[in-house]
Amino acid sequence: MIFLSTGIGRFAAITLRWAGGLLALVAISSQSGAAAFPAKEVVLSRAEMQQTVAHARDRVTQWTGPSSGPTARPGMSVAVICEDLRNGGVLGVARGIEEAAAVLGWHIEIIDAHGSADGRNEAISAALALKPDGAVLVGSDAGVLAGQLAQFALRGIPLVGWHVGALAGRMPGSVAMNISSDPLEVARVTAMAAIADSGGKAGVVIFTDSNFAIAMTKAKEMEGVVRACKECTLLDVLDVPISRSAKLMPEVTQALLKQYGARWTVSLAINDIYFDYMSPELSRAGQEVRLYSAGDGSPSAFLRIQAGVFQAGTVAEPLNLQGWQLLDELNRLLARQPVSGYIMPVHLVTHDNIGFDGGPHLVFDPDNGYRQAYRRIWQR
DSSP: OEEEEOTTSOEEEEEEEEETTEEEEEEEEOSOOSOSSOOOOOOOOHHHHHHHHHHHHSOOOSOOSOOOOOOOOTTOEEEEEESOTTSHHHHHHHHHHHHHHHHHTOEEEEEEOTTSHHHHHHHHHHHHHTOOSEEEEESSOTTTTHHHHHHHHHTTOOEEEESOSSSOEEOSSSOOEEESSOHHHHHHHHHHHHHHHTTSOOEEEEEEOTTOHHHHHHHHHHHHHHHTOTTOEEEEEEEOOGGGHHHHHHHHHHHHHHHHGGGOOEEEESSTHHHHHHHHHHHHHTOOOEEEESSOOOHHHHHHHHHTSSEEEEEOOOHHHHHHHHHHHHHHHHTTOOOOOOOOOOOEEOTTTTTSTTGGGTSOOOSSOHHHHHHHHHTO
16 A cells, blocks of 8 residues: 655545556545645745755765774674665665775675565574674664564674664664764755756655655655745655565556646655656656655666756765764774764765766765775774
8 A cells, every 4th residue: 555645635545456457546535634744844045945955966075974983893793684685775885884894804794684574573583693793784664673673782782773763873772873864954955956956846746665764754854845835736745665666666657647747747755766667657658757866876866867867866875985884883882982973964966966976886985085084993
């Protein structure tokens, strides 16, 4: 089931049903007048919006992270629990972890949960069975898994995460820190860029995934920015599971084209992956919809932005850098020191700046010397 809310306060449940060999989109009205994703409106002047977006587009040449910390503790073993390695963001972080581990001299065991509840439970059990010195949770919601993750704390295994909660930074509970760009700022910049590029007259559909708190946080914030735009129209907010996007997005896109036609001019999403399966349908329909993603900066998104085809921007995460940061934070915990709490500033990738900060290699990899900075801290 896909839950949908509109800019006029209507709530409906959308189900995909097979009928006569075709997948039909059926709306079922609800008696509830509440929106599925209530959001606080974010009111900024046009000048403030433009300034925020311009700053997010700047090249990243200065390291703003930690400059001191414990030296490397060699020979550590780390279990890395990945939500779904088919997700480009999760895969990029895993690669960064592997790169940093080679510098630290650590042994890494990567476990793929394959994006399912059973897979997460199995992955956590497998990680605990390894009896690692430390663990990393990549892309799964720590709140949903609180009971299982408590086992790490009970066994004295420090745990850090990437995109595991609604907010970035230090966390209460079993996970010491959630490494992420500020999701609220990511969402604001994404929505502001779309509104600015549309001349303040966007017809918007937002895509999110209610399985993840961070995704809902982004969606609510984007909705608030769009609602505050007087001449914009929030058409729909759609809850489509990332793990099922390949199957669902072609039919969902066709249904939106049929329902809204030329009124639909912009799509915002909490992850680029939705656009992988939306773009072919838009191309076949011959309709121009501008796409902006509030994460994570996948290679396919970079290709679309580079070519100027549908996608105009992505607020990309520095995935490789965040892999290094995960192990730096874990190294601090292993040395019985607090995490740094560092949150990387937001960066918007567009056609104008894609030639820098890793863009030619289809990633956001900042030109700020982060590898050297961490090597200095670790004395490696």
